[in-house]
Amino acid sequence: MTRDAKTDNDNKGSDMHVLVTGAAGFLGQRLVRRLAEGSELSGKPLSRLTLIDQVEAEGPVDATFESVSRALDIASPGALDEVLDERPDVIFHLAAVVSSAAEADLDLGMTVNFDATRALLEGCRFRKLLETRLIMASSVAVYGGELPDVLDDMTGLTPQSSYGTQKAMSELLINDYSRRGLIDGRVLRLPTIVIRPGRPNAAASSFASSILREPLNGEEAICPVPTDLALFVMSPRKVVEALLHGAEVPGDAFGASRSLMLPGITVSVAGMLEVLREYGGDEALARVRHEPDARIAAIVASWPGRFENLRASRLGFEGDRDFHEIVEAFLDERG
Amino acid sequence: MTRDAKTDNDNKGSDMHVLVTGAAGFLGQRLVRRLAEGSELSGKPLSRLTLIDQVEAEGPVDATFESVSRALDIASPGALDEVLDERPDVIFHLAAVVSSAAEADLDLGMTVNFDATRALLEGCRFRKLLETRLIMASSVAVYGGELPDVLDDMTGLTPQSSYGTQKAMSELLINDYSRRGLIDGRVLRLPTIVIRPGRPNAAASSFASSILREPLNGEEAICPVPTDLALFVMSPRKVVEALLHGAEVPGDAFGASRSLMLPGITVSVAGMLEVLREYGGDEALARVRHEPDARIAAIVASWPGRFENLRASRLGFEGDRDFHEIVEAFLDERG
Numbered sequence: 001m002t003r004d005a006k007t008d009n010d011n012k013g014s015d016m017h018v019l020v021t022g023a024a025g026f027l028g029q030r031l032v033r034r035l036a037e038g039s040e041l042s043g044k045p046l047s048r049l050t051l052i053d054q055v056e057a058e059g060p061v062d063a064t065f066e067s068v069s070r071a072l073d074i075a076s077p078g079a080l081d082e083v084l085d086e087r088p089d090v091i092f093h094l095a096a097v098v099s100s101a102a103e104a105d106l107d108l109g110m111t112v113n114f115d116a117t118r119a120l121l122e123g124c125r126f127r128k129l130l131e132t133r134l135i136m137a138s139s140v141a142v143y144g145g146e147l148p149d150v151l152d153d154m155t156g157l158t159p160q161s162s163y164g165t166q167k168a169m170s171e172l173l174i175n176d177y178s179r180r181g182l183i184d185g186r187v188l189r190l191p192t193i194v195i196r197p198g199r200p201n202a203a204a205s206s207f208a209s210s211i212l213r214e215p216l217n218g219e220e221a222i223c224p225v226p227t228d229l230a231l232f233v234m235s236p237r238k239v240v241e242a243l244l245h246g247a248e249v250p251g252d253a254f255g256a257s258r259s260l261m262l263p264g265i266t267v268s269v270a271g272m273l274e275v276l277r278e279y280g281g282d283e284a285l286a287r288v289r290h291e292p293d294a295r296i297a298a299i300v301a302s303w304p305g306r307f308e309n310l311r312a313s314r315l316g317f318e319g320d321r322d323f324h325e326i327v328e329a330f331l332d333e334r335g
Numbered sequence: 336m337t338r339d340a341k342t343d344n345d346n347k348g349s350d351m352h353v354l355v356t357g358a359a360g361f362l363g364q365r366l367v368r369r370l371a372e373g374s375e376l377s378g379k380p381l382s383r384l385t386l387i388d389q390v391e392a393e394g395p396v397d398a399t400f401e402s403v404s405r406a407l408d409i410a411s412p413g414a415l416d417e418v419l420d421e422r423p424d425v426i427f428h429l430a431a432v433v434s435s436a437a438e439a440d441l442d443l444g445m446t447v448n449f450d451a452t453r454a455l456l457e458g459c460r461f462r463k464l465l466e467t468r469l470i471m472a473s474s475v476a477v478y479g480g481e482l483p484d485v486l487d488d489m490t491g492l493t494p495q496s497s498y499g500t501q502k503a504m505s506e507l508l509i510n511d512y513s514r515r516g517l518i519d520g521r522v523l524r525l526p527t528i529v530i531r532p533g534r535p536n537a538a539a540s541s542f543a544s545s546i547l548r549e550p551l552n553g554e555e556a557i558c559p560v561p562t563d564l565a566l567f568v569m570s571p572r573k574v575v576e577a578l579l580h581g582a583e584v585p586g587d588a589f590g591a592s593r594s595l596m597l598p599g600i601t602v603s604v605a606g607m608l609e610v611l612r613e614y615g616g617d618e619a620l621a622r623v624r625h626e627p628d629a630r631i632a633a634i635v636a637s638w639p640g641r642f643e644n645l646r647a648s649r650l651g652f653e654g655d656r657d658f659h660e661i662v663e664a665f666l667d668e669r670g
Binding site: 106144145146147148153154155156157158159160162165168169172173175176179180255256257 | 490
C-alpha cells in the first residue's frame with residue numbers, strides 16, 4: 001500500500017492525497033462527505049483519501065478517488081509511520097480527547113492531544129514533508145481566566161482546562177515547526193458548533209444545540225443558563241468550509257502566527273430562542289424548559305463570547321451571516 | 336544522602352530545602368550566594384541547598400546550612416529521581432539551553448527546555464509534592480511577531496524562536512499542573528539582564544551589557560544598533576530578588592495565570608549611553624564605537640521594549656528605579 005516517495009514528488013501538482021485523523025468523529029465525517037462532493041482541494045483533483053481513527057471510519061460513498069480507512073491509535077509509537085510513508089499532501093488533524101475526558105485523565109489528554117500531535121509533526125519532519133499542509137482543529141478552550149470583553153488576535157492564551165492547555169501547546173509546536181520550514185502548518189480555533197446533530201450529552205455546551213434541535217423536532221429541551229449569556233457560535237457547515245479554506249490559504253499569508261480563531265458569530269441565548277420562535281412558532285419556544293444549572297452556567301460563562309478576529313476575515317475565512325442562516329442550514333440538512 | 340520523606344513532612348514549616356537547577360550558570364551562582372547571605376526563605380531558615388547542573392556547581396561559602404552539588408544531565412531519564420526523593424520545598428528551575436543553541440538544534444532545545452521541565456513536573460506529581468513551590472525562569476523571547484507598542488499582561492505569546500516556543504510550552508504546563516493542584520508553580524519572564532559580568536559573547540543582547548561594562552573598565556565596546564532602540568532591562572541584583580520574591584508570594588495571589596513578565600525598565604540605547612557619560616565621563620563614552628550590524632539590530636528590534644505589567648507590581652515584584660541604579664549596582668559590586 002506504500003507508494004514510492006519519488007513517484008509521489010513527481011506527481012506533485014497533479015493530484016492530492018488527503019489524510020484525516022479523527023475521521024470517525026462528527027466533524028471528520030462531515031469533512032469526508034464534503035471532500036467526496038467537491039473531489040478537489042486547492043484546484044487539484046483528489047487522488048486518495050486516508051481516514052484514520054480508533055475505529056474504522058466510514059468512507060465516502062460514490063467518491064471519484066481511492067479511499068482507505070484504518071483503525072489505529074495515533075498515540076501508540078509508530079502508529080502513523082505507514083500513512084506518513086505515503087506522503088500525504090494535506091493532513092486534517094482532528095483527532096483529540098475531548099475536554100471532559102482530558103480533565104478527568106491528565107495522562108490520556110497529554111498523550112492524545114499533545115504527544116500524538118508532536119509525533120505527527122516529527123513523522124513529517126523525519127520524512128521531509130516540508131510542503132505538506134497540516135490543519136489542526138483547536139478550540140475556544142485555549143482562552144480563559146481574566147479575559148477582556150472583546151477578544152482579538154493578540155489576546156493571550158491562559159487556558160483553564162487541561163484540554164485547552166494541550167491544544168495551546170500543540171499550537172505553539174505547529175507554529176515553530178512551520179516557522180522552521182519543517183511543515184506547512186495551520187491552526188484553526190473552533191467556536192461552539194451549533195446546531196450539532198444527535199442527542200443531548202454531558203458536554204457543558206450540549207444545551208446550545210439542544211435548545212434549537214429538540215424543539216424544532218417536536219421534543220422538549222432544557223436551558224440551564226441565563227438567557228442574556230452570549231455565545232460565540234458557528235454552524236457545522238461553515239466549520240467544514242473553514243477547514244478546507246485553511247488548507248487552501250498560502251502559508252505565508254498567515255504572517256507571524258499560524259493560529260487563528262474562526263469567525264463565529266456572537267449571539268445571546270435570548271437571541272437564539274427568538275430565532276427558534278421565528279422558525280418553529282410559539283409552540284417550539286414553549287418546548288424549552290428553563291432549569292438553571294449553576295455549574296453549567298459558570299463553565300459556559302467562562303468561554304469568550306465576543307471576538308474581533310480581523311486576521312481570519314483578511315485571510316478569507318467566512319462565518320455564518322446570522323443565526324437565521326444557522327437554523328436554516330439545520331432545517332435544510334434535516335430535510 | 337536520601338532523607339526520609341516522613342521526617343521531612345514532619346519538619347514542614349520549620350526548615351526549608353531549596354533545589355536549584357542550572358546552578359552553575361550566571362544567575363544560578365548569584366542566587367546561591369544570595370541564599371547563603373539571607374539564610375532564609377519565606378521567613379523559614381534554610382536547612383539544605385541542592386545544586387544541580389551539568390558540571391558541579393560551586394556551593395556557597397560560609398553558609399549556615401548544608402549544601403550539596405551534583406553534576407547531572409536533567410534531560411536524561413530518571414536524572415531527578417534522587418533529588419526529588421529528598422522532597423525539596425522550593426525549586427528554582429533555571430536550567431536551559433540558550434536561545435542560539437535551541438535554534439541551532441531543535442531536538443536539544445526540546446529535550447532540555449521542554450521535556451526536562453515536564454519530567455520535573457511529573458517527578459513532583461509522582462511524589463505528591465503538592466506544596467512544593469516551583470519557580471521557572473522564562474524569557475521575553477516568548478513574545479514576538481506583530482506586537483503592540485506597549486505589551487501588557489494579556490498580550491499573547493507568539494514566539495519567533497524555538498527557545499521562546501519551548502519556554503511558552505513549559506509555561507502552559509506549569510500553569511496546568513498548578514491549576515490542578517499538582518504543584519505550586521510560578522513562571523517569571525526575565526527582561527534583558529544588564530549589566531552582566533564577563534566578556535562580550537555571541538548573544539545578540541551581548542552589546543547591551545558590553546557598551547556599559549567595557550567603557551567603565553577602560554576598554555572599547557561596539558554598539559551594533561541604532562541609539563533610538565528601546566530595551567526592556569533589569570539588573571542581575573533585581574532579577575535575583577524577584578526569583579526569591581517569586582518563591583514567597585502565595586500561589587493564590589497569581590490568579591488565573593502563574594506566568595508574569597518581571598518589571599524591567601524601558602531605556603533607549605541613547606539613554607544608556609547618557610548614563611555611561613554621567614558615571615564614566617566623555618572618555619568612557621568615546622570608548623563606544625558605533626558599528627551598525629543589521630542582523631543584530633533586527634533581532635533586538637523584534638524584542639518588546641515596553642510593558643505595562645500591572646500584575647507584577649500588584650504582586651510586589653520590584654524592578655530597578657532607573658538606569659542610574661543599574662549602573663551604580665554594577666560599580667558597587669565591581670568594587
